[in-house]
Amino acid sequence: MHPLDILDTPAAVLDVARLQHNLAHMQQRISALGVALRPHIKTSKCLAVVQQQLALGAQGVTVSTLKEAQQCLAAGITDITYAVGIAPAKLPQVLALRRQGAQLTILTDNLASAQAIGSFCQVQGEAIPVLIEIDTDQHRSGVAPESGLLLDLGRALHASGCLAGVLTHAGASYQCNTPAALQAMAEQERAGCVRAAERLRAAGLPCPVVSVGSTPTALSATRLHGVTEVRAGVYAFMDLVMANVGVCSADDIALSVLATVIGHQAERGWALVDAGWMAMSRDRGTQSQACDYGYGQVCDADGRLLPGWVMSGANQEHGIVGFDAAKPGAGAAPADVVQALPVGTRLRILPNHACATAAQFAGYHALQRDGTLADWPRWNHW
């Protein structure tokens, strides 16, 4: 009997050998560059994964929600950076977590929030460490390294004893797909964040933390001079978007969705499976990349790639699996989809975006090296 046969479908399967390879590879790389790794746990939201990251040498964690912070703290993990610009209304929760023992650092990029933080800290008699978010790629939030606002923010936060440093995330790295472009983006991210730190210091302000990172830049940087820590998240599981970016292969992807064939449209060459977008998520991150995998790349139940087979369409609980001879390594189309993938066949679908697919599940079925399964729950919601 196959070890996954005991699972109902759809189910999230995590290949622990691949996970551990990905975790060790990143830790070794960042350690070799001489800086700390602070993993972003928004991908796994799972204590078993976070504990392995810390055991390998990670120094603290990055979270995307205060719920993740709360759950880390409950597990004894105290060094936590909440890397979403703080909404002032969340400051009481931040303070409560700090008073329960979390060394929780927060983020802002605007004076309104900085002033709200200052007032709050004054009233509460506590200094909450704050990083200034730096915009190094114009993809989202943050202040420009050369801006006057950077120094205004630095002064405002320092006045309340809260200034802890600078942080950036070059999310634009997801649009890169050559080693040269990735290295250039990594250097742009590093140089912009370090420049912001140097300007703060030149103005007489403290800037102990210089935090950069994204999985593509973390795996492409050749030097991290001036940086104190790297954050990255999706590297733990990897996904098809990262394979298209060029920082992993499909065989590195640790997360897959186990699905069962429930029918066919033989004339159209389709197999229908019982995993739709509710299981895969609606993420179509590979749509604009070199290889569009639809809703995912199909593998057999052992996780071996079935080149050419992709989930070409999805409804809530239905996935349409079809063969595309134009996909890399696809070979010739099968004569008969009903024979190729009979009803009851179990498949594993690799996700476009692991963070989004993982979030559709309450937890993972961790397929361990010895073939046994463990239940690893997730910290979903807020």
Add this chain to the structure above:
Amino acid sequence: MHPLDILDTPAAVLDVARLQHNLAHMQQRISALGVALRPHIKTSKCLAVVQQQLALGAQGVTVSTLKEAQQCLAAGITDITYAVGIAPAKLPQVLALRRQGAQLTILTDNLASAQAIGSFCQVQGEAIPVLIEIDTDQHRSGVAPESGLLLDLGRALHASGCLAGVLTHAGASYQCNTPAALQAMAEQERAGCVRAAERLRAAGLPCPVVSVGSTPTALSATRLHGVTEVRAGVYAFMDLVMANVGVCSADDIALSVLATVIGHQAERGWALVDAGWMAMSRDRGTQSQACDYGYGQVCDADGRLLPGWVMSGANQEHGIVGFDAAKPGAGAAPADVVQALPVGTRLRILPNHACATAAQFAGYHALQRDGTLADWPRWNHW
């Protein structure tokens, strides 16, 4: 104090007045057409909503997962159709639910499953009612009304005492956007399913159930001759996709995501909010429609539309809110986004696809007619 001020963001807010309007409107419409309504509860996955649907006259429920069936049964709701082609491995769960008191009907469109059902029922000494899925629009699964396979399936299921009727879902109706096209699709759905029933009956096979439906066709059908029941789901909440299809207005949308402004990129006219794709889902259903709302249409905290403001981009916990003067009713762009939407502003974002957005949350904050909030949990996962 605003009733929603007590909520942390992001949060799923359900406007109960709009919900009840939507529920009553559909029930009246289907009742007036002389057939039963069997709501698809995959949108809400919420007992409080389902109970209101039943109180208004719904006859049984449709589910997308066996977990929904299990939860309904636990609440005393027994008349249940599981409207995803059955994976034979799920038959023991189906049987267990039936033996616990569920009148659970299942679905198939292929002989392999029909034979598996027949064998299983023979061994277990129980007949499980099965509907044959009919393909009336080539969008997904099902057998053609004129196919030989239809009769083969009917005979196979009848031999094991399981044949209960036919079911179709014209999901292609989501691509329609004129009353004429919607009415034509509703008639295509009706006619195809009724034709399949007639062919079965002409072959001497029983076909008591003739089940059709999708929200667009249910709200557009002008006659349902030969149909016994209509299924529809998203009508309960409505969404921007349905508004583009033309079967509701934006003011009918009952679900929104409460979010807080956390910063700006003033030169780009952006406000950043603390609701990203983790809250909205990655569903971009309006991308291919007449009006592309990005990740959602922005409203103020009272749910009033802010024409022109949409969530134009999203990362995991960040939403980018921008102004698009080309959107209907937008008027002129504001001179300063920082003044228009200051840090701390609370907004409510209407979703592209309510089923997908709702699934990102553990439950709803139901905003009742008297302004109070109730917690309505969801039945997530499988």
